[in-house]
Amino acid sequence: MFSSLVLAATLAAAPAPRSAASAQTVVHVPRLDAMAGLSSFLxxxxxxxxxxxxSAWRAELHxxxxxxxxKPETLASAGLDAAGPATVSLRDDGRVSCLRVKDAKVFQEKAAEAISAAGGEEVKPTTSKGVTTVSVKRSAGGAMGYALKGQEVCSFGATDTGGPALLKEAVKLVGKAPAQDARLGKLPGVAYLTSGGTVLGLDGTSSALKVEGTAAKLPLxxxxxxxxxxxxxxxxxxxxFSRVAVAPAGVSQAVGSLRATxxxxxxxxxxxxxxxxTDAVAKQLTGNMLVNMDNVQVRGSLRAPESRFFAVRQALAAEVTxxxxxxxxxxPLGRFPGAKxxxxxxxxxxxxxxxxxxxxDKQLVVGNDEAVTQATLAALPVTSAKLERAADFSLDPKKLARGLNQVSLADVLADEQLAALFAVSSELGPLLEQSERITGWMDSAPGNAHRFSFTWTLPAAK
Known part of the structure; x- marks a missing residue:
């Protein structure tokens, strides 16, 4: 009885996005007028x-x-409700944007003007079973239009072959009340993003971005x-800097990753x-571990395994029984070639x-830099303390930016993974340089998934 009440309360509080079927990515905003804090951070x-x-992503909303x-006036001028929800679904054949209408006549007038300006054919609405639809071909290819019923409207932009399917989907979406998504109800946020097995809730202020989510199939x-x-x-x-408590079933996985490296x-x-x-050592580990990455010093091409390993000066500590x-x-390590x-x-x-x-004592420390290894050993405390989460971390964005800047063009051209790092550096490097701190936590979630949260902090606004 109690569990049923909890489930009912969760579903009642859960956002209800009008998500298109087969959507690869869905963005849902329960109330457009609640995004001021998140927008100010962005x-x-x-x-x-x-x-x-x-300004780079507003065009994707519709x-x-x-x-x-x-700017609520831009919504009001288009006949839309600034206090209503918005759901944008991205599919292979186009996208569908569902919003709430405040003035249907104004919306239809503005839609007709926008469709014509975008190269659409003459707008001819038709109404059937209470649903007004528009679907026109674009001069540049594809189709666009909408389905309107009462206060709900779902507009679409389709590829060359996606027009009929997206029109049908839009009609279906406005024809019934959307179902609550319990995954979103478990996450705080004023905006939500779902893609594959990842679900994110986002909120923010002018000085901080807060992201909480769940993800499946993380390599952790x-x-x-x-x-x-x-x-x-x-x-x-x-x-x-990260402190983690690995579950017994994951200790061998963690040790195996280090062994392979x-x-x-x-x-x-x-x-x-x-x-x-390493198998014998794994049996003696409690699961309490510490990762301490001090900085990045790239020497040589990162395409070489040894260069990658020694690029990050780090030490790992693990508690043993x-x-x-x-x-x-x-x-046996003492008999390995090069051992001292x-x-x-x-x-x-x-x-x-x-x-x-x-x-x-009961701490095993493995490092690739003498100074960092020694500093980690020296900092190990005598007494234990409770951690709020199974894993937490703290990241210095300025040091990360300086590390990303050391990826060479030659490595970028030869390695897809390094090319991705270079892209991150190019896009986010200047922001990382201006950021104060990124902190967060992580727990395991049902279904071999992980739940996580992080806060990205900027200097206080002047």
Whole structure:
């Protein structure tokens, strides 16, 4: 009984987007007049990243009308309700934009003017079963039009072959009340975006963007919140600082990822011994881990595995249940080519640098830079503390921007992944340079998914 009431309350509060079938991406705004804070952040951020500038995406809100959610008069002049919802569905054959009408006569007049101005044929509305429809061909190809019933209108812009299908979809969308989307109801926000297995809720102020969402199939292990963490009191000082509690089922996955990376930079290390050694260590890990990425120093082409590995100066710490058992499991490391014994562990010379493996009480620390490894060891606290989430992180955007700027043109031309980094640097680098901090958290969610949140902070507006 109680669970049924909770479910009913969730559905009642959930947004109800008029989403087109087969949409690849859907943007839903429950109330257009509630976007002032989010728009103010995007306006400021857009001064440094053109992609985020509201003027760059306002044209995507409607197939033929020019509207601006931050200026209610543009909606009113088109006969639309500034306090109503908006849903934009992107499909292979075009897009559908559903809004609420305040004055149907004004909307039809403005729509006819806009369609004609956009190269459409003569607008001839037809009405059947209470639904008024318009569908015209464009001189540039494709079709555009709308379906209007009562206060609901869904407009479309279609590719060469998508006109009939999108007209039919628009008629269907205005013909019935939209269903609540419980996924959106679980997320705070004034605007929502769904794409594939990712759902985002967005809100903001002039100085901060808040994003919360869920995503499936992220290349991350499952997380599990714990009562305390040995890293609970540690503070971030580098480029990226993250404290995580990996679920037991994800420990082997996390260790396997590190093992593959080290094996790539040390092909001479005996594969079977590396496997058995890391498997033994994985059995002793509690799941509490720390990632400390200090900065980026690119030396050589990032197409080489060793250059990628040593480009980010970092150290990883992991809590162990039995330090003596871990030390015993790691003993074969001392016989690897290039290995050197240290007072508290080993240094392994590999192509491009050294890998440091060190033990401090019940903390195993693996790093690719001596100074960062030593600093991480020195900062390990004596007492544990509770973490609010299974994983949290803090990112210094200025250090990240400087790191992205080190990707060379030669690497960009030869590697798709590096080309993507270059694109991020070009588009967001100037904004990162002007940002204060990016912080967030992550938890596991049902269905092998993850829930996450982050806040992107700009300096206080002057």
């Amino acid at each position: 306006e400021r951020a857009g001064n440094h990243a053109a992609l985020l500038r509201p 197939p033929f009308l020019v509207i601006d959610p931050t 292990p499952p997380f599990q919140a714990r009562s305390t963490s040995p890293y609970g009191t540690m503070k971030s000082e580098g480029m990226l 080290i094996q790539a930079v040390c092909p001479a290390c005996p594969r079977e011994q590396v496997q058995s050694m 039995d330090a003596a058992a871990v030390k015993s499991a790691l003993t 014994a240290l007072a508290d562990g080993w240094a392994l010379a590999v192509k491009g640098g050294n890998v440091f493996v060190r033990l401090k």
